Amino acid sequence: MKSKADAESHPVIQKHKLPLNVVYCTRCVISNQRPRIEFDAEGVCNACRFAEMKKNAIDWNVREKELLKLLDEHRSKDGSWDVIVPASGGKDSTFTAHQLKHKYGMHPLSVTWAPHIYTEVGWRNLQNFIHKGGIDNILGTPNGKVHRELTRLAFEHLGDPFQPFIYGQKAFPMQIAAKYKIPLIMYGEDGEVEYGGDKKAIGRCGHDASGDLLNHYFSGIGPLYWTKHGIRAEDLHPYLPPTQEEAQKVGLKIRFLGYYKKWVPQENYYYAVENAGFCANPDGRSEGTYSKYASLDDRTDGFHYYLAFIKFGIGRATSDAAHEIRDGHIDREEAVRLVHRYDGEFPMKHYQEFLEYTGLTEKRFHEVIDSYRPPHLWEKTDKGWKLKHQVS
Ligand SMILES: [Zn+2]
Numbered sequence: 556m557k558s559k560a561d562a563e564s565h566p567v568i569q570k571h572k573l574p575l576n577v578v579y580c581t582r583c584v585i586s587n588q589r590p591r592i593e594f595d596a597e598g599v600c601n602a603c604r605f606a607e608m609k610k611n612a613i614d615w616n617v618r619e620k621e622l623l624k625l626l627d628e629h630r631s632k633d634g635s636w637d638v639i640v641p642a643s644g645g646k647d648s649t650f651t652a653h654q655l656k657h658k659y660g661m662h663p664l665s666v667t668w669a670p671h672i673y674t675e676v677g678w679r680n681l682q683n684f685i686h687k688g689g690i691d692n693i694l695g696t697p698n699g700k701v702h703r704e705l706t707r708l709a710f711e712h713l714g715d716p717f718q719p720f721i722y723g724q725k726a727f728p729m730q731i732a733a734k735y736k737i738p739l740i741m742y743g744e745d746g747e748v749e750y751g752g753d754k755k756a757i758g759r760c761g762h763d764a765s766g767d768l769l770n771h772y773f774s775g776i777g778p779l780y781w782t783k784h785g786i787r788a789e790d791l792h793p794y795l796p797p798t799q800e801e802a803q804k805v806g807l808k809i810r811f812l813g814y815y816k817k818w819v820p821q822e823n824y825y826y827a828v829e830n831a832g833f834c835a836n837p838d839g840r841s842e843g844t845y846s847k848y849a850s851l852d853d854r855t856d857g858f859h860y861y862l863a864f865i866k867f868g869i870g871r872a873t874s875d876a877a878h879e880i881r882d883g884h885i886d887r888e889e890a891v892r893l894v895h896r897y898d899g900e901f902p903m904k905h906y907q908e909f910l911e912y913t914g915l916t917e918k919r920f921h922e923v924i925d926s927y928r929p930p931h932l933w934e935k936t937d938k939g940w941k942l943k944h945q946v947s
Pocket residue numbers: 580581582583584585599600601602603604
């Protein structure tokens with residue numbers, strides 16, 4: 556048996572400062588292993604507290620007035636683009652771009668950073684967003700050779716193959732904003748406050764170009780880190796946000812629509828179906844969860860959620876069930892049942908494709924996965940790996 560000191564030295568525990576005693580929120584199903592989340596004296600997570608504020612403490616009329624003021628400052632008079640909406644064509648970005656255009660009279664340019672490998676439904680939704688939703692779009696697709704290499708490196712060294720996508724998803728809309736001199740970038744929700752994270756983010760309408768990209772989105776490791784692993788700096792250009800100087804010249808500001816309008820993913824789904832022909836997952840649900848309408852466009856994203864399950868003991872069903880409790884769609888008992896049934900389901904559907912994409916052998920793939928299991932969360936039994944704690 557490993558000593559406590561050994562356990563504490565595991566890289567995942569060190570890096571994310573994971574508490575060794577696992578505690579679950581008394582209201583939702585999230586645990587204290589989610590990076591940056593905090594629990595109060597009553598054992599309630601800050602995402603649940605924020606959900607409470609959304610219902611009781613925030614005056615949404617006042618917030619909408621703030622939105623109108625912001626948009627009035629930026630709305631173009633000649634119909635030229637006046638707001639950048641980072642968009643995948645999913646339900647949330649469809650809601651954001653479509654509302655800005657049709658309800659608030661803005662002229663959005665949506666900017667898409669391509670998934671690693673498009674799913675059919677993801678591609679169809681982007682096309683519906685453009686053609687049925689009536690939104691202008693720029694699609695950025697990175698150099699596939701570099702992107703594959705980065706994906707493999709990020710899988711091996713960070714335990715998250717999705718990191719190169721996240722770099723571009725953040726940096727590319729900012730680059731386009733700087734290039735076209737459009738200062739305002741409007742995202743959907745602020746994940747840090749909606750799903751639990753850095754409490755400093757509560758009450759913020761957005762941030763400037765520097766934000767806290769490095770810690771909140773890049774796991775503390777920026778794109779240029781990968782030059783240490785043989786990626787050429789010039790090939791990393793698409794992954795880098797504009798320099799401070801470039802951003803200041805344009806006056807870049809990043810805002811979250813979820814600050815100004817009450818954010819309910821399920822309602823965004825109905826809105827996107829009605830206004831842009833959005834399609835849910837044709838398979839009925841996504842692997843690792845019971846939900847059918849979130850994160851549909853990338854064949855590799857099941858591995859992002861699976862690795863989160865390995866590193867933190869909480870997977871895709873936990874995240875989905877937690878926010879559905881907060882939105883009042885399901886109760887905790889049902890959520891627990893859904894987590895037990897679906898959390899950590901292996902993303903079998905695109906497994907072979909993921910191996911081909913990254914060039915990993917099956918053996919190496921499992922070596923990497925197992926290296927990310929923190930000893931306070933996992934134990935090896937004769938039947939294989941088993942989680943030591945589960946929500947109940
Ligand atoms: Zn909670």
